[in-house]
Amino acid sequence: MSITIAIDAMGGDFGPEVTIPATLECLKANPELNVIMVGDESILKDMLAQALIKYKDRLIVQHASQQVEMDESPQKALRGKKDSSMRVAINLVRDGDADACVSAGNTGALMAIARFVLKMIPGIDRPAIISTLPSIFGHTHILDLGANVDCTAEHLYQFAIMGEQVVKAVEGIESPKIGLLNIGEEDMKGNEQVKSAAKLLETSSLNYIGYVEGNSINAGSVKVDLIVTDGFVGNVALKSIEGAAKMIGTKLKDAFSRNILTKLASIAAYPVLKMFKKSIDPRMYNGASFIGLRGLVIKSHGGADALAFETAIHLAEIEIEQDVTRKIIDKVAVTLESREDV
Amino acid sequence: MSITIAIDAMGGDFGPEVTIPATLECLKANPELNVIMVGDESILKDMLAQALIKYKDRLIVQHASQQVEMDESPQKALRGKKDSSMRVAINLVRDGDADACVSAGNTGALMAIARFVLKMIPGIDRPAIISTLPSIFGHTHILDLGANVDCTAEHLYQFAIMGEQVVKAVEGIESPKIGLLNIGEEDMKGNEQVKSAAKLLETSSLNYIGYVEGNSINAGSVKVDLIVTDGFVGNVALKSIEGAAKMIGTKLKDAFSRNILTKLASIAAYPVLKMFKKSIDPRMYNGASFIGLRGLVIKSHGGADALAFETAIHLAEIEIEQDVTRKIIDKVAVTLESREDV
Numbered sequence: 001m002s003i004t005i006a007i008d009a010m011g012g013d014f015g016p017e018v019t020i021p022a023t024l025e026c027l028k029a030n031p032e033l034n035v036i037m038v039g040d041e042s043i044l045k046d047m048l049a050q051a052l053i054k055y056k057d058r059l060i061v062q063h064a065s066q067q068v069e070m071d072e073s074p075q076k077a078l079r080g081k082k083d084s085s086m087r088v089a090i091n092l093v094r095d096g097d098a099d100a101c102v103s104a105g106n107t108g109a110l111m112a113i114a115r116f117v118l119k120m121i122p123g124i125d126r127p128a129i130i131s132t133l134p135s136i137f138g139h140t141h142i143l144d145l146g147a148n149v150d151c152t153a154e155h156l157y158q159f160a161i162m163g164e165q166v167v168k169a170v171e172g173i174e175s176p177k178i179g180l181l182n183i184g185e186e187d188m189k190g191n192e193q194v195k196s197a198a199k200l201l202e203t204s205s206l207n208y209i210g211y212v213e214g215n216s217i218n219a220g221s222v223k224v225d226l227i228v229t230d231g232f233v234g235n236v237a238l239k240s241i242e243g244a245a246k247m248i249g250t251k252l253k254d255a256f257s258r259n260i261l262t263k264l265a266s267i268a269a270y271p272v273l274k275m276f277k278k279s280i281d282p283r284m285y286n287g288a289s290f291i292g293l294r295g296l297v298i299k300s301h302g303g304a305d306a307l308a309f310e311t312a313i314h315l316a317e318i319e320i321e322q323d324v325t326r327k328i329i330d331k332v333a334v335t336l337e338s339r340e341d342v
Numbered sequence: 343m344s345i346t347i348a349i350d351a352m353g354g355d356f357g358p359e360v361t362i363p364a365t366l367e368c369l370k371a372n373p374e375l376n377v378i379m380v381g382d383e384s385i386l387k388d389m390l391a392q393a394l395i396k397y398k399d400r401l402i403v404q405h406a407s408q409q410v411e412m413d414e415s416p417q418k419a420l421r422g423k424k425d426s427s428m429r430v431a432i433n434l435v436r437d438g439d440a441d442a443c444v445s446a447g448n449t450g451a452l453m454a455i456a457r458f459v460l461k462m463i464p465g466i467d468r469p470a471i472i473s474t475l476p477s478i479f480g481h482t483h484i485l486d487l488g489a490n491v492d493c494t495a496e497h498l499y500q501f502a503i504m505g506e507q508v509v510k511a512v513e514g515i516e517s518p519k520i521g522l523l524n525i526g527e528e529d530m531k532g533n534e535q536v537k538s539a540a541k542l543l544e545t546s547s548l549n550y551i552g553y554v555e556g557n558s559i560n561a562g563s564v565k566v567d568l569i570v571t572d573g574f575v576g577n578v579a580l581k582s583i584e585g586a587a588k589m590i591g592t593k594l595k596d597a598f599s600r601n602i603l604t605k606l607a608s609i610a611a612y613p614v615l616k617m618f619k620k621s622i623d624p625r626m627y628n629g630a631s632f633i634g635l636r637g638l639v640i641k642s643h644g645g646a647d648a649l650a651f652e653t654a655i656h657l658a659e660i661e662i663e664q665d666v667t668r669k670i671i672d673k674v675a676v677t678l679e680s681r682e683d684v
Contacts, residue, residue: 018514021527024591025637026389026624030656033410071528074529107350128621130506135589136588136589136593137590145588146525149525149532149533150533150534181368181578182659183488183491183574183577183578183581186413188415188467189491190491190574191349191491192492213577213578213579213581214578214579214580214581214582214583214584214585215581215582215584215585215588216585217582217585217586218582218585218586218588219585219586219588219589219592229578231525232525232532232533232575233578235525235555235556236523236525236555236556236575236578236581237500237556237572237582238556239525239555239557239577240556240559240560240582240583240586241556241582241583241585241586242556243556243557243559243560243561243562243583243585244556244559244561244582244587245558245586246557246560246561247476247477247478247560247561248405248586248587248590248622249425250478250561250620251478251618252594252618253623254621255614255615255617255618255621256618257619258614261613262613264610264657265609265610265611265613265614266614267367268606268607268610268611269598269608269611269614270606271604272597272598272600272607272608272611273597273603275597275600276593276594276597276598278591279593279596279597280589280590296537335593
């Protein structure tokens with residue numbers, strides 16, 4: 001199955017220095033992949049000179065004269081940067097010239113432009129950001145990670161419906177276990193938003209397992225495939241985990257760098273520590289999907305290196321192959337219809 | 343300075359098996375400490391037989407015929423367990439017979455009973471739960487950790503005022519740096535509650551440094567001493583960090599247990615790994631303070647072992663010695679007066 005991805009080549013902290021090597025790795029690995037590199041033509045054609053010959057039927061450069069800055073306001077980027085690499089890449093998805101767009105650029109701007117250009121899926125009120133984190137059971141998917149600071153129970157319910165399709169597609173799980181993030185597992189716990197969302201989920205056809213707490217993201221007592229929460233809580237949880245991992249990594253490194261004896265121990269432990277580091281490498285979890293839109297947009301971490309950006313492109317490949325957007329549209333249509341019957 | 347702590351001897355997953363050895367360690371370490379062990383007299387007098395002789399002027403047993411179960415509803419515990427070890431321990435604080443109460447029991451019940459028995463500090467609308475977590479800079483204090491699922495900006499402002507006094511007392515910092523938990527550091531980010539709270543904090547006399555993100559709890563780009571958030575978000579952040587630490591610990595252990603070579607490496611690395619483990623040992627951070635009440639209540643983790651419960655008792659000792667409750671009352675009075683002048 002031949003697929004085409006539009007890459008916002010200029011996005012992220014490092015721009016083409018990261019997006020180009022990552023793209024070339026993906027082109028090498030997947031012969032079905034076609035790429036449109038979007039950005040400053042003079043820079044890209046120069047950096048891609050050899051690759052444009054090697055992949056002449058599969059790689060093209062699409063010029064875009066502007067670039068969205070990492071700290072630019074979404075509204076400014078939306079109104080003032082109509083020829084940015086980000087905007088042009090998303091336009092390619094809208095026009096059917098690309099099956100997805102991958103960008104490491106400014107999250108707020110990417111969401112604002114994606115929403116404006118691609119429009120919402122009928123029946124969905126708000127887009128959401130979904131990503132994957134490692135857990136002791138494998139992976140946990142979580143949404144929303146920051147698109148929505150205030151959510152109603154209905155929004156959370158819609159997130160669950162959409163998120164289920166993503167997990168099914170990415171993990172190949174028939175009926176993903178869905179938990180609602182709360183501050184306790186008992187029925188009486190939580191705020192009104194969460195309690196009302198629980199009622200909607202309980203009466204749905206989803207495999208809803210009930211409330212889960214923050215520890216369930218990485219290491220709960222039972223496996224949960226998808227955790228639903230609002231964008232404020234989800235974003236704080238995600239970043240709290242990032243901070244915890246960073247602190248633990250720092251303390252582990254400090255412990256091994258303390259003196260000559262600990263440094264000798266680190267040599268003995270090196271292969272193990274390397275394997276351990278790999279098992280929780282955040283680069284292997286890079287890439288968040290914007291869902292609820294009529295087109296696929298994958299956001300890479302802004303600070304991603306080439307390996308991390310590759311992971312984000314792979315996520316786009318999987319979601320295209322699995323036709324996630326179509327599956328979400330179909331599921332939303334069916335779910336809404338069945339709800340109207342009630 | 344002679345101090346007295348009432349211990350809910352029956353609370354927690356392990357009851358007297360944990361609370362007694364921890365208490366005895368604390369009595370040994372601090373000659374100024376007096377303890378009232380509250381619970382089933384027949385059990386406690388039996389287990390404490392020798393200690394009651396050894397510490398005859400400093401240790402007494404106060405009988406309580408009931409016990410709050412770990413999964414009991416707060417309302418049921420409040421109404422139906424008037425002679426529980428938890429309730430009797432809190433009564434001792436109200437009556438001035440103890441300077442603080444320490445319990446590893448059911449959090450919801452402890453909060454409900456503490457609030458009912460001790461009453462709120464005038465000027466404070468809601469109690470909050472504050473605790474400490476390790477960070478790459480030392481410690482970060484965070485509140486609220488779950489007492490309030492819905493908070494207004496005014497509540498968050500009150501939490502900051504109270505929390506500042508706790509950090510000053512526990513850390514000995516003159517002017518703690520206070521951050522407001524949000525999903526970005528830019529002014530435009532966040533929900534209305536957070537934006538309004540930021541305005542209150544900006545115009546206050548507190549050392550408010552602005553918005554911080556979840557990663558700032560353990561490893562932000564700058565040191566923050568106190569992070570303010572509502573109880574839903576704070577609880578999710580705390581438990582997400584617990585889950586991340588558990589997962590990373592599991593994966594590290596797995597990496598070293600893989601085969602004979604990795605096991606040999608683990609022997610070489612053992613002293614380092616032990617030191618590392620100690621540096622992030624959650625038992626060293628056990629103990630959360632309930633603040634906003636006219637009396638000091640310290641909550642230990644329910645699953646605490648004796649070492650962890652000791653940490654919670656130590657926290658009570660520090661907060662009593664520093665007269666934290668009095669300092670909060672005074673600060674709230676001054677802050678409210680100065681606000682009325684405006």
